[in-house]
Amino acid sequence: MLAEYATPLTFIALGAVFAYSFYAVLIAGQLSLGQAGFASVAAFSAATLAPSGDDVGDVPALLVAVVIGMAVGALAAVVLGLPTMHLRGVYLAIATLGFAEAVRVVLLNLEWTGGAQGLGVPRILTVGMAWTALAVVAYWFWRMGRSRYGRALEAIREDELAARSMGIDVGRHRLAAFVTAGAVAGLYGVLFAYYVRLIAPGDFDFSAAVEGLVTAVVGGSTMFLGPLLGSGFQTMVPEIQRAVGVEAGWIRPFLAGLLLLVVILFLPGGLASLIPRRTRMPSSVGGGEDGGTSHLAARRHPTPGETVVSLSGLGKEYGGVHAVRGVDLEIGSGEVVGLIGPNGAGKTTLVNMISGLVPPSSGSATVLGVPVGRTPVHRVAAAGVSRTFQHSKLFNRLSALENVLVGAHLVSRPTFLRRLLWLPSARRDERASLEHAARCLQRVGLGDLAGNRASSLSYGDQRRLEIARALASDPSLLILDEPAAGMNHVEAAGLSELIRSLARGGLTILFIEHNVGMVLETCTRVVVLDFGEVIASGTPEEIAANPAVIEAYLGTADEEPAAGSIAEGTLADPTGGGAHAMPPDTRTPDAVTNVDPGSAGTLPPPDTTPRSAT
Amino acid sequence: MRATLSTAAVATAAVFVLASCGSEGEGSGSAASGDLAGEGSGDSCSIEAAVPIGAVLSLTGAAASYGESQQRGLDLAAAELAEKGGVTYDLRIEDDQTDPRQAITLFDQFVSDDVSLIIGPTLSNAAVQADPVAQDAGVPVLGISNTAAGITDIGDYVFRDSLTEQAVIPQTIAKATEEFGLQNVVVMYSNDDAFTESGYEAFAAALEDEGVGVAETITFSKSDTDFRALLTQAQASNPDALVVSALIEAAVPLVTQAREMGIDVPIIGGNGFNNPRLMADAGEAAEGVVVGAAWNSASENPENTAFLEAFEAEYGTQPDQFAAQAYAGLLLVDQAVRTNCAADHDSIKEALGGLENVPTVLGEFSIDENRDAVHPAVVQVVQDGAFAVLE
DSSP: OTGGGHHHHHHHHHHHHHHHHHHHHHTTTOOOOTHHHHHHHHHHHHHHHSOOHHHHOHHHHHHHHHHHHHHHHHHHHHHHHHHHTTOOHHHHHHHHHHHHHHHHHHHHHOTTTTGGGOEEOOOOOOHHHHHHHHHHHHHHHHHHHTSHHHHHHHHHHHOHHHHHHTTOOHHHHHHHHHHHHHHHHHHHHHHHHHHHSEEOGGGGSHHHHHHHHHHHHHHOSSSTTHHHHHHHHHHHHHHHHHHHTOOSSTHHHHHHHHHHHHHHHHOTTOGGGGSOOOOOOOSOTTSOHHHHHTTSOOOOOOOTTSEEEEEEEEEEEETTEEEEEEEEEEEETTOEEEEEOSTTSSHHHHHHHHTTSSOOSEEEEEETTEETTSSOHHHHHHTTEEEOOSSOOOOTTSBHHHHHHHHGGGTSOOOHHHHHTTOHHHHHHHHHHHHHHHHHHHHTTOGGGTTSBGGGSOHHHHHHHHHHHHHHTOOSEEEEESTTTTOOHHHHHHHHHHHHHHHHTTOEEEEEOSOHHHHHHHOSEEEEEETTEEEEEEOHHHHHTOHHHHHHHHOOGGGHHHHHHHHHTOSOOTTOOGGGGSOHHHHOOSTTTTOOTTOTTOOOOOOOSOGGGO | OHHHHHHHHHHHHHHHHHHHHHHHHHHTTOTTOSOOBOBSOGGGOBOSSOEEEEEEEOOSSTTHHHHHHHHHHHHHHHHHHHHHOSSOEEEEEEEOTTOHHHHHHHHHHHHHTTOSEEEOOSSHHHHHHHHHHHHHHTOOEEESSOOSTTSGGGOTTEEEOSOOHHHHHHHHHHHHHHHHOOOEEEEEEETTOHHHHHHHHHHHHHHHHHTOEEEEEEEEOTTOOOOHHHHHHHHHTOOSEEEEEOOHHHHHHHHHHHHHTTOOSOEEEOGGGOSTHHHHHHGGGGTTEEEEESSOTTOOSHHHHHHHHHHHHHHSSOOOHHHHHHHHHHHHHHHHHHHHTBOSHHHHHHHHHTOOSEEETTEEEEEOTTSOEEOOOEEEEEETTEEEEOO
16 A cells, blocks of 8 residues: 555655755745755765765665765855845845756766766665655754744744844844755755656756745645645645546646646645644733743843933934934933924934934944944844834734744743753743743733734734733833824723833833823823924923924914924925925835835845844 | 635545545556466467556656657557557556656556556656666566667666667768768767767767867757857867757757858757757758668658558658657567567566567667667758758
8 A cells, every 4th residue: 555655655755855945944034946956966965975875784875865965955055045145035036046056057067966967876765764854854843833943933034124123133043044944955855866866957957946935835834734735735736637537748737737826826825724723822821920930031121220222413314314313312211201203203213223223324322231223133122122113013924922922032042952852941931931921912901812813903902912022022121113003092091001000110111102192191201303303302291381392293373384284294394304295104215114024026125234234 | 704715615625636536546556457468479469458558758848749759659559559459458658747756656656557568758867767666666668769878777677669879879970971071070069958968978989989070069058049159169160060969949040040150061960850840940951961860761661651651641740750769669569469479577578678670660670688779770861851861
């Protein structure tokens, strides 16, 4: 029975291993087509360098070849990854495709590879060995799924910038995913070579890469069983057609293509989306603060009154437009500072600079002892800065609880390697993170929605989820960018109460808000920004009475119509500050709104952010 | 809700398809049961059960044009054998999609279905990967288009009726040298294709044997279509002839552009040129191209005349070498089955190995001790839009 189906079963296993090499990077939102090149280099090196099965026995020979192949594949991925890891989307795909093509041409023209006629390899691989290798690879990705590392990769896929703000070192994680892909592709190359008996550079060409990618996507690139399902599907379609009796010829590839189309149309998440994804809620959420926190990494918070943010002469210029200029500001620990001002006043640019997303063009800023602008975003986050975004930047395809778990990246411990070994300590750490995340969710009132996809939440709930995610990192400075936008007044009052209770716990909070009433009632200090400059700063009472603030918001009597329109962003600004005339979401050409690796079908520009920021 | 419904529908459909596959799979496998030994011998041989023959051809994918020709050749031969009677054949032609992995799978399936013999696969690289499956199981294989060296070294169950490049090309070079007095040539070949590269190796060896000097060796890719720069380079050596190993897709533009540029020395092509498309697509430019071939389409032996006529009547076009070799292949299998009047693996293997001087469309045909084909090759030249024997 098994022997009769040994060949298709072996090819399912081989196809799945190759698809896993695509899954390894797709899960981190990277589109790479270089895996065929890795597999090719690995297969040829291993077949040439590994000892013959006659000398050392078949299985040891294959094992040595696998080790050589995976090492070569991983090494090739490092060599290719270092210069290309800052590329995104289609640009990375093209660069890696170029690499694979270069490998093919080089191998074609080398003596020892046998050129186009290929290299003979003994058949050692059996169906059992192929499935053993597949099981190991699948196990690896299964255990990765619910580890801190696996969640970080998913977060990068969903929203790279938000992931950075949660303290994830995106560059390192992306390279790690890429090297994993290289090693798995190398494994595939070796297994393939030791099964089909003859490898030629043409076996690892563009169409092979596309087939691997299609297999991974059809199976589903967000769930570890996806590549296996995809490979089963891709391998069985011709078998089934043969068995059903569809006559050989053009109709078969046509039907196979049609079936592929149907799967992609009706199951955009791949075949794996048929498998329900469950979210575990910790059973004992209310079970005391200390029980869980001992398994979380401790963070040092500044003592009350210590300076948290120190800005001097901070300015940002976009092509001659001064979005922010000459801002001097000190925020002490425990303060709740409200940042208000008309649309286009530079509030978001200012907090983007403070959180390290945008480097200042002039002046200097120190946040929690870190000089921002020269420090990567994830380091600023590691220093204790956590933030929400003006436009929600949630990890849309993850559940609410998982979003918050990613937020807890900095306070949870790495668990992937220990999960591979089933160490009980990994389980305890994971449970501690889960409980911590669940507490954060309950704190913002989303405890019941923990299992829901972030994208399925209402707008107000999404704003709250962002706050829960920001809180999960146990920050020293919390930056909220228009947290109450889209909330009704009851919700806004609840939010105000939450902010005050956080402040009572010693947290320093800086928040932008258009709801002036809420700001006045929540903050200990209010800073007013207009045309990029601080026009007033003081207690809520002082600000409410400040004539300059009233003018900025309402305009003087004779200027009223124009000023009111500026605030709504509908009219050209009479003062010539071009940026003020644009809607707030488009006027700052920074990376904040541009980078969205999770969005398919768009063509993002090549990333030009400096390497130091990755 | 709608999305959920359609998801459920697709899932259900998938389950049904998978289920039906399962039951189909169990049903097959008994095709070869029955008695495969018969009574009588030669033309009087009669075997009760149909002799199962599997054929693995590339009907879709890159090599589809070859596979389709082969399918026509096999179908024509099968129809003639059915008319003849005595032994009936259950010929099952399967498509490997020009994918060696499919070829391996199909060989495996034919082996487990216990066919008497497997014909194919179309391409040599697939043969290297798939033939060992049959060899290990003791099922004879007859290659009908594999020209690469070493295919029959896979084992004693592997035969072929296709002449290797190493058999045809030396004759081509010898004949051309004699005819044109070659002293100095330029060799061009695509180095990213197994077939054209092994053709090049055969050319290089043959040229050395004949003592013809190679002024330059120029490589290109099988996907190239503009050869003007390379031809200018070749022209500079002022060669007596261009020797080209390329597939037909590259051969047509290469020949056309060479003639456009005023290169009117003979062009000597490998087996890739051996295709009616050369004359159809290159037109005038193809005149004077010399091609070695395993099959003489102009041969006037009675088998060939009958084959040309039957093929033309059935399909309305002239056959090419692939069709001729496929047609000859199935008739040779029939010959082998009738020799011992038995269609079990070892009888066929033994009879195939003993084939000697069988009249076929390819000429007098024998199998040598290496299980390779032995029959006259022919050197052709394009004259008035058709292949003619170079004399």
